[in-house]
Amino acid sequence: MTAKRTTLADVARRAGTSTAVVSYVLNDGPRPVSEATRARVTAALDELNYRPDRAARALRRPRRWRHLGLLIPDVRLPLFATLVGHIETEARHRDHLTLIGNTAYDPERELEFAAAFVDSGIEGLIVVGGANGRATAELCRQARIPIVWVHNNRDHVDAGMVGADHVQAGRLAAGHLRGEHQRENIVFVGGFTAEEVEHGDRETVAQRYEGYLSIVGTAAAVRIPTDLTASGAYRAVSRYLADGPAPGGMVVGTYAQAAATLRAISDAGLRIPEDIAVVGYDADTSNAYAPLRLTTVQQPIDDIARTALSQVLDAAGTPRSTGTLPEPFDVHLGLGETCGCTPDRTASQPG
Numbered sequence: 001m002t003a004k005r006t007t008l009a010d011v012a013r014r015a016g017t018s019t020a021v022v023s024y025v026l027n028d029g030p031r032p033v034s035e036a037t038r039a040r041v042t043a044a045l046d047e048l049n050y051r052p053d054r055a056a057r058a059l060r061r062p063r064r065w066r067h068l069g070l071l072i073p074d075v076r077l078p079l080f081a082t083l084v085g086h087i088e089t090e091a092r093h094r095d096h097l098t099l100i101g102n103t104a105y106d107p108e109r110e111l112e113f114a115a116a117f118v119d120s121g122i123e124g125l126i127v128v129g130g131a132n133g134r135a136t137a138e139l140c141r142q143a144r145i146p147i148v149w150v151h152n153n154r155d156h157v158d159a160g161m162v163g164a165d166h167v168q169a170g171r172l173a174a175g176h177l178r179g180e181h182q183r184e185n186i187v188f189v190g191g192f193t194a195e196e197v198e199h200g201d202r203e204t205v206a207q208r209y210e211g212y213l214s215i216v217g218t219a220a221a222v223r224i225p226t227d228l229t230a231s232g233a234y235r236a237v238s239r240y241l242a243d244g245p246a247p248g249g250m251v252v253g254t255y256a257q258a259a260a261t262l263r264a265i266s267d268a269g270l271r272i273p274e275d276i277a278v279v280g281y282d283a284d285t286s287n288a289y290a291p292l293r294l295t296t297v298q299q300p301i302d303d304i305a306r307t308a309l310s311q312v313l314d315a316a317g318t319p320r321s322t323g324t325l326p327e328p329f330d331v332h333l334g335l336g337e338t339c340g341c342t343p344d345r346t347a348s349q350p351g
Contacts, residue, residue, distance in 0.1 A: 006049065008022050011045055011048055014047060014048060015040040016040065021033055022044075026052065052144060065096065065097045066096050067096065067123060068098050068099070068122060068123060068125075069099050069113075069122040069124070069126065070088075070098050070100050071101050071103050071113055071114065071127045071130075072101070072102055072103065072128045073102070073104060073128065073129040073131075073201065074102060074104060077256060078283060079255065080128060083304065083305050084100060086306070087126065090305065096123065099117050099120065101116075103131060105154075106131060110127070110132045110136055111135050111136055111139065114139050118143045124147070124148070124312035125146070125312070126147075126308050126312055127153070128150040129151050130149055130153040131199070132154070133149070133153040133154055133156065133159075135155075137159065146312045146313075148308050149161050149162065150163055151163045151164075151204065152204050161328075162304055162307050162311060162326070163304060164300070164329045165329065165331060166207035166208050167207050167208070168330065169331045170207065170208035171215055172211070172333055173208070173211075173280075173281070173297050174188075174215035174251050174279075176295070176339060177249035177279060178215055178249075180339075180341075181249070181339060183248035183249035183277050185222070185248045185249070186212075186215075186216055186222075186249040186250070186251060187223065187224055187250050187251070188222070188224070189224045189237060189251065190205040190223070190224075190226055190233075190253025190254060191205065191225045191232075191253075192206035193225075197227055197228050200229070200254075201228060202228065204253075205228065224240050228254055228256065228257060230256055230257060230259065233257035233264070234263060237260070237261050238267065241264065241265065241268040246270050247276060248277065250265075250276055250277070252279070252280040252281070253281070254280075255280055255281055257280075258281075261278065261280075262292065272292060272337075272338050273337065277338065279297070279339050280294050282296060282297075283296040283298075283334065292336070292337045292338050293337050293338070295334065295335055295337070295339040297331050298331060298332055298333070298334045300329050307326060
Protein backbone atom coordinates (compact mmCIF):
# COMPACT_ATOMS: atom_id res chain seq x y z
CA MET A 1 0.00 0.00 0.00
CA THR A 2 1.34 3.44 -0.96
CA ALA A 3 2.22 5.59 2.04
CA LYS A 4 0.63 9.02 2.57
CA ARG A 5 2.62 11.76 0.84
CA THR A 6 4.26 14.26 3.19
CA THR A 7 2.67 17.71 2.76
CA LEU A 8 3.88 21.28 3.20
CA ALA A 9 1.72 21.46 6.33
CA ASP A 10 3.57 18.44 7.80
CA VAL A 11 6.90 20.14 7.16
CA ALA A 12 5.67 23.46 8.56
CA ARG A 13 4.51 21.79 11.79
CA ARG A 14 7.84 20.01 12.19
CA ALA A 15 9.80 23.23 11.58
CA GLY A 16 7.50 25.39 13.72
CA THR A 17 6.69 27.81 10.92
CA SER A 18 4.08 28.46 8.22
CA THR A 19 3.52 26.69 4.92
CA ALA A 20 4.31 29.96 3.16
CA VAL A 21 7.78 30.03 4.69
CA VAL A 22 8.35 26.40 3.67
CA SER A 23 7.36 27.36 0.13
CA TYR A 24 9.80 30.29 0.19
CA VAL A 25 12.61 27.91 1.16
CA LEU A 26 11.70 25.37 -1.54
CA ASN A 27 11.40 28.01 -4.24
CA ASP A 28 14.16 30.30 -2.98
CA GLY A 29 11.72 33.19 -2.69
CA PRO A 30 9.89 35.38 -3.37
CA ARG A 31 10.42 36.57 0.23
CA PRO A 32 13.66 36.21 2.22
CA VAL A 33 13.96 33.65 5.03
CA SER A 34 16.44 33.91 7.90
CA GLU A 35 19.27 31.41 8.00
CA ALA A 36 18.02 29.93 11.29
CA THR A 37 14.51 29.38 9.93
CA ARG A 38 15.87 28.05 6.65
CA ALA A 39 17.97 25.52 8.58
CA ARG A 40 14.91 24.33 10.55
CA VAL A 41 12.85 23.96 7.38
CA THR A 42 15.63 22.11 5.56
CA ALA A 43 16.05 19.73 8.51
CA ALA A 44 12.29 19.09 8.56
CA LEU A 45 12.28 18.43 4.81
CA ASP A 46 15.04 15.86 5.25
CA GLU A 47 13.51 14.22 8.33
CA LEU A 48 10.13 13.80 6.64
CA ASN A 49 11.65 12.91 3.25
CA TYR A 50 9.42 15.52 1.61
CA ARG A 51 9.04 15.36 -2.15
CA PRO A 52 7.22 18.06 -4.14
CA ASP A 53 4.03 16.86 -5.78
CA ARG A 54 5.06 17.60 -9.35
CA ALA A 55 1.84 16.21 -10.73
CA ALA A 56 -0.11 18.78 -8.71
CA ARG A 57 2.34 21.50 -9.63
CA ALA A 58 2.01 20.90 -13.38
CA LEU A 59 -0.87 22.99 -14.68
CA ARG A 60 -2.60 22.75 -11.27
CA ARG A 61 -5.18 20.36 -12.63
CA PRO A 62 -5.78 16.60 -12.38
CA ARG A 63 -4.02 14.31 -14.81
CA ARG A 64 -3.82 10.56 -15.06
CA TRP A 65 -0.19 10.05 -15.96
CA ARG A 66 2.83 10.61 -13.79
CA HIS A 67 6.35 10.25 -15.15
CA LEU A 68 9.15 7.82 -14.30
CA GLY A 69 12.74 8.31 -15.48
CA LEU A 70 14.77 5.32 -16.71
CA LEU A 71 18.44 5.60 -17.66
CA ILE A 72 19.83 2.62 -19.56
CA PRO A 73 23.31 2.06 -21.06
CA ASP A 74 22.21 0.70 -24.45
CA VAL A 75 18.63 -0.27 -25.23
CA ARG A 76 19.84 -2.37 -28.19
CA LEU A 77 21.37 -5.06 -25.95
CA PRO A 78 19.02 -7.95 -25.03
CA LEU A 79 19.42 -7.57 -21.24
CA PHE A 80 18.68 -3.86 -21.23
CA ALA A 81 15.96 -4.04 -23.88
CA THR A 82 14.12 -6.67 -21.84
CA LEU A 83 14.51 -4.60 -18.67
CA VAL A 84 13.04 -1.57 -20.44
CA GLY A 85 10.11 -3.65 -21.68
CA HIS A 86 9.29 -5.02 -18.22
CA ILE A 87 9.65 -1.67 -16.46
CA GLU A 88 7.70 0.30 -19.08
CA THR A 89 4.80 -2.17 -19.08
CA GLU A 90 4.51 -2.41 -15.31
CA ALA A 91 4.90 1.35 -14.87
CA ARG A 92 2.10 1.96 -17.36
CA HIS A 93 -0.16 -0.32 -15.35
CA ARG A 94 0.58 1.95 -12.40
CA ASP A 95 -0.29 5.11 -14.36
CA HIS A 96 3.30 6.12 -14.99
CA LEU A 97 4.80 6.95 -18.36
CA THR A 98 8.49 6.06 -18.70
CA LEU A 99 11.03 8.56 -20.02
CA ILE A 100 14.03 6.64 -21.35
CA GLY A 101 17.58 7.87 -21.90
CA ASN A 102 20.49 5.88 -23.37
CA THR A 103 23.63 6.82 -21.43
CA ALA A 104 26.28 4.62 -23.12
CA TYR A 105 28.00 4.55 -19.69
CA ASP A 106 28.93 8.19 -20.29
CA PRO A 107 28.90 10.08 -16.93
CA GLU A 108 28.19 13.47 -18.49
CA ARG A 109 25.33 12.11 -20.56
CA GLU A 110 23.88 10.35 -17.51
CA LEU A 111 23.81 13.56 -15.49
CA GLU A 112 22.41 15.53 -18.43
CA PHE A 113 19.52 13.09 -18.83
CA ALA A 114 18.88 12.98 -15.09
CA ALA A 115 18.70 16.79 -14.87
CA ALA A 116 16.35 16.97 -17.85
CA PHE A 117 14.09 14.28 -16.39
CA VAL A 118 14.00 16.06 -13.01
CA ASP A 119 13.04 19.31 -14.74
CA SER A 120 10.26 17.50 -16.61
CA GLY A 121 8.67 16.42 -13.32
CA ILE A 122 9.51 12.73 -12.86
CA GLU A 123 8.28 10.98 -9.71
CA GLY A 124 11.31 8.70 -9.49
CA LEU A 125 14.46 7.63 -11.34
CA ILE A 126 15.80 4.15 -12.12
CA VAL A 127 19.44 4.09 -13.20
CA VAL A 128 20.69 0.91 -14.88
CA GLY A 129 24.46 0.70 -15.11
CA GLY A 130 25.25 3.96 -13.34
CA ALA A 131 28.39 5.77 -14.49
CA ASN A 132 28.07 8.98 -12.45
CA GLY A 133 26.55 7.74 -9.21
CA ARG A 134 27.53 10.47 -6.78
CA ALA A 135 26.49 13.39 -8.96
CA THR A 136 23.24 11.74 -10.06
CA ALA A 137 22.39 10.80 -6.48
CA GLU A 138 23.05 14.34 -5.27
CA LEU A 139 20.87 15.80 -8.03
CA CYS A 140 17.97 13.55 -7.01
CA ARG A 141 18.56 14.25 -3.31
CA GLN A 142 18.29 17.99 -3.86
CA ALA A 143 15.14 17.51 -5.95
CA ARG A 144 13.79 15.02 -3.36
CA ILE A 145 13.21 12.38 -6.01
CA PRO A 146 13.66 8.67 -5.16
CA ILE A 147 16.43 6.93 -7.08
CA VAL A 148 17.14 3.21 -7.45
CA TRP A 149 20.31 1.66 -8.86
CA VAL A 150 20.11 -1.47 -11.02
CA HIS A 151 22.85 -3.80 -12.29
CA ASN A 152 25.86 -1.71 -11.14
CA ASN A 153 26.94 1.76 -10.00
CA ARG A 154 30.38 3.08 -10.91
CA ASP A 155 30.68 5.58 -8.06
CA HIS A 156 29.51 3.19 -5.32
CA VAL A 157 27.30 5.71 -3.57
CA ASP A 158 25.83 4.77 -0.21
CA ALA A 159 22.83 2.97 -1.64
CA GLY A 160 21.75 -0.60 -2.27
CA MET A 161 21.71 -2.25 -5.66
CA VAL A 162 18.95 -4.22 -7.36
CA GLY A 163 20.57 -6.84 -9.55
CA ALA A 164 21.97 -10.29 -10.07
CA ASP A 165 24.89 -12.02 -8.37
CA HIS A 166 27.60 -11.50 -10.99
CA VAL A 167 30.26 -13.34 -8.99
CA GLN A 168 27.98 -16.37 -9.00
CA ALA A 169 27.53 -15.81 -12.75
CA GLY A 170 31.29 -16.03 -13.26
CA ARG A 171 31.46 -19.23 -11.21
CA LEU A 172 28.56 -20.75 -13.14
CA ALA A 173 30.07 -20.05 -16.58
CA ALA A 174 33.56 -21.35 -15.79
CA GLY A 175 32.20 -24.19 -13.66
CA HIS A 176 30.04 -25.45 -16.50
CA LEU A 177 33.00 -25.63 -18.87
CA ARG A 178 35.21 -27.26 -16.24
CA GLY A 179 32.69 -29.66 -14.68
CA GLU A 180 30.24 -30.56 -17.43
CA HIS A 181 32.60 -30.49 -20.40
CA GLN A 182 35.94 -31.26 -18.72
CA ARG A 183 37.65 -28.31 -20.36
CA GLU A 184 41.04 -27.16 -19.17
CA ASN A 185 42.87 -23.92 -19.96
CA ILE A 186 39.74 -21.78 -19.79
CA VAL A 187 40.39 -18.12 -20.64
CA PHE A 188 38.31 -15.05 -19.83
CA VAL A 189 37.55 -12.38 -22.44
CA GLY A 190 36.95 -8.85 -21.17
CA GLY A 191 38.37 -5.72 -19.58
CA PHE A 192 37.54 -4.05 -16.29
CA THR A 193 40.18 -1.42 -15.54
CA ALA A 194 39.69 2.28 -16.27
CA GLU A 195 42.64 2.11 -18.67
CA GLU A 196 41.06 -0.74 -20.64
CA VAL A 197 37.43 0.44 -20.61
CA GLU A 198 36.26 4.06 -20.78
CA HIS A 199 32.54 3.59 -21.45
CA GLY A 200 31.40 0.07 -20.67
CA ASP A 201 30.16 -2.39 -18.09
CA ARG A 202 33.53 -2.88 -16.41
CA GLU A 203 32.19 -3.28 -12.85
CA THR A 204 30.04 -6.26 -13.82
CA VAL A 205 32.90 -7.79 -15.82
CA ALA A 206 35.20 -7.49 -12.79
CA GLN A 207 32.70 -9.37 -10.64
CA ARG A 208 32.27 -12.10 -13.26
CA TYR A 209 36.04 -12.41 -13.49
CA GLU A 210 36.18 -12.87 -9.72
CA GLY A 211 33.77 -15.79 -10.04
CA TYR A 212 35.82 -17.23 -12.91
CA LEU A 213 38.96 -17.04 -10.74
CA SER A 214 37.27 -19.03 -7.99
CA ILE A 215 36.88 -21.94 -10.43
CA VAL A 216 40.13 -21.95 -12.42
CA GLY A 217 42.43 -20.59 -9.70
CA THR A 218 44.75 -17.63 -9.89
CA ALA A 219 47.71 -19.64 -11.19
CA ALA A 220 45.76 -21.02 -14.16
CA ALA A 221 43.77 -17.88 -14.94
CA VAL A 222 44.28 -16.22 -18.32
CA ARG A 223 42.49 -13.02 -19.32
CA ILE A 224 42.25 -11.50 -22.79
CA PRO A 225 41.78 -7.78 -22.03
CA THR A 226 39.40 -5.85 -24.27
CA ASP A 227 37.64 -2.48 -24.29
CA LEU A 228 34.29 -4.37 -24.22
CA THR A 229 33.38 -3.38 -27.78
CA ALA A 230 32.72 -5.98 -30.45
CA SER A 231 35.61 -4.78 -32.61
CA GLY A 232 37.93 -4.69 -29.61
CA ALA A 233 36.99 -8.25 -28.68
CA TYR A 234 37.53 -9.48 -32.25
CA ARG A 235 41.00 -7.95 -32.44
CA ALA A 236 42.07 -9.14 -28.98
CA VAL A 237 40.82 -12.72 -29.41
CA SER A 238 42.28 -12.95 -32.92
CA ARG A 239 45.70 -11.82 -31.66
CA TYR A 240 45.57 -14.27 -28.77
CA LEU A 241 44.70 -17.23 -31.01
CA ALA A 242 47.40 -16.28 -33.52
CA ASP A 243 50.10 -16.18 -30.85
CA GLY A 244 49.70 -19.64 -29.33
CA PRO A 245 47.73 -22.85 -28.93
CA ALA A 246 43.97 -22.66 -28.62
CA PRO A 247 42.48 -22.82 -25.11
CA GLY A 248 39.92 -25.43 -24.19
CA GLY A 249 37.23 -22.89 -23.35
CA MET A 250 36.37 -19.20 -23.27
CA VAL A 251 34.15 -17.24 -20.91
CA VAL A 252 33.12 -14.01 -22.66
CA GLY A 253 32.48 -11.26 -20.10
CA THR A 254 29.66 -9.39 -21.88
CA TYR A 255 27.05 -10.20 -24.51
CA ALA A 256 28.23 -7.35 -26.74
CA GLN A 257 31.53 -9.22 -27.30
CA ALA A 258 30.06 -12.68 -27.84
CA ALA A 259 29.41 -12.66 -31.59
CA ALA A 260 32.80 -11.06 -32.28
CA THR A 261 34.54 -13.71 -30.17
CA LEU A 262 32.77 -16.54 -32.01
CA ARG A 263 33.74 -14.97 -35.35
CA ALA A 264 37.37 -14.58 -34.28
CA ILE A 265 37.51 -18.27 -33.33
CA SER A 266 35.96 -19.31 -36.64
CA ASP A 267 38.24 -17.02 -38.66
CA ALA A 268 41.23 -18.61 -36.91
CA GLY A 269 40.17 -21.95 -38.43
CA LEU A 270 38.96 -23.39 -35.12
CA ARG A 271 35.68 -25.18 -34.44
CA ILE A 272 33.08 -24.32 -31.80
CA PRO A 273 32.66 -26.23 -29.53
CA GLU A 274 34.97 -29.02 -30.66
CA ASP A 275 38.16 -26.97 -30.37
CA ILE A 276 36.98 -24.15 -28.08
CA ALA A 277 33.83 -24.26 -25.95
CA VAL A 278 32.29 -20.85 -25.26
CA VAL A 279 29.96 -19.49 -22.57
CA GLY A 280 28.69 -15.90 -22.47
CA TYR A 281 26.11 -13.76 -20.67
CA ASP A 282 22.68 -12.21 -21.13
CA ALA A 283 21.78 -13.44 -24.62
CA ASP A 284 18.43 -12.99 -26.33
CA THR A 285 16.76 -16.25 -25.32
CA SER A 286 14.00 -15.82 -27.91
CA ASN A 287 16.53 -16.21 -30.74
CA ALA A 288 16.83 -19.98 -30.92
CA TYR A 289 17.67 -20.28 -34.60
CA ALA A 290 21.15 -18.81 -34.99
CA PRO A 291 23.71 -21.16 -36.63
CA LEU A 292 25.10 -21.78 -33.14
CA ARG A 293 23.01 -20.95 -30.11
CA LEU A 294 25.17 -19.29 -27.45
CA THR A 295 25.28 -20.86 -24.01
CA THR A 296 24.80 -17.98 -21.58
CA VAL A 297 24.32 -17.17 -17.93
CA GLN A 298 20.93 -15.47 -17.63
CA GLN A 299 19.59 -12.98 -15.07
CA PRO A 300 16.00 -13.05 -13.70
CA ILE A 301 15.12 -9.85 -15.53
CA ASP A 302 11.43 -9.85 -14.60
CA ASP A 303 12.26 -10.08 -10.88
CA ILE A 304 14.90 -7.35 -11.15
CA ALA A 305 12.56 -5.01 -13.04
CA ARG A 306 9.65 -5.60 -10.66
CA THR A 307 11.79 -5.02 -7.58
CA ALA A 308 13.39 -1.84 -8.95
CA LEU A 309 10.02 -0.38 -9.87
CA SER A 310 8.57 -1.23 -6.46
CA GLN A 311 11.54 0.38 -4.72
CA VAL A 312 11.16 3.66 -6.57
CA LEU A 313 7.36 3.97 -6.65
CA ASP A 314 6.14 2.32 -3.45
CA ALA A 315 6.17 3.88 0.00
CA ALA A 316 6.49 7.45 -1.23
CA GLY A 317 7.73 9.68 1.55
CA THR A 318 9.28 6.76 3.44
CA PRO A 319 13.10 6.78 3.63
CA ARG A 320 14.67 3.58 2.35
CA SER A 321 17.82 1.99 3.66
CA THR A 322 20.02 -0.56 1.96
CA GLY A 323 18.59 -3.12 4.37
CA THR A 324 15.23 -2.99 2.60
CA LEU A 325 16.77 -4.12 -0.69
CA PRO A 326 16.93 -7.81 -1.62
CA GLU A 327 20.07 -9.85 -1.76
CA PRO A 328 21.53 -10.20 -5.28
CA PHE A 329 19.32 -12.43 -7.41
CA ASP A 330 20.50 -15.89 -8.41
CA VAL A 331 21.35 -16.54 -12.04
CA HIS A 332 20.84 -19.61 -14.19
CA LEU A 333 22.45 -21.20 -17.23
CA GLY A 334 20.72 -21.10 -20.61
CA LEU A 335 22.13 -24.00 -22.59
CA GLY A 336 23.20 -23.66 -26.21
CA GLU A 337 25.51 -25.43 -28.63
CA THR A 338 28.60 -23.26 -28.13
CA CYS A 339 29.62 -25.16 -25.00
CA GLY A 340 28.89 -28.62 -26.42
CA CYS A 341 25.39 -29.09 -25.05
CA THR A 342 22.43 -30.00 -27.29
CA PRO A 343 19.46 -27.92 -26.15
CA ASP A 344 15.92 -28.24 -27.42
CA ARG A 345 15.49 -25.41 -29.95
CA THR A 346 11.74 -25.37 -29.41
CA ALA A 347 11.90 -25.05 -25.63
CA SER A 348 11.70 -21.25 -25.53
CA GLN A 349 9.32 -20.86 -28.48
CA PRO A 350 5.59 -20.20 -28.12
CA GLY A 351 3.60 -23.31 -28.75
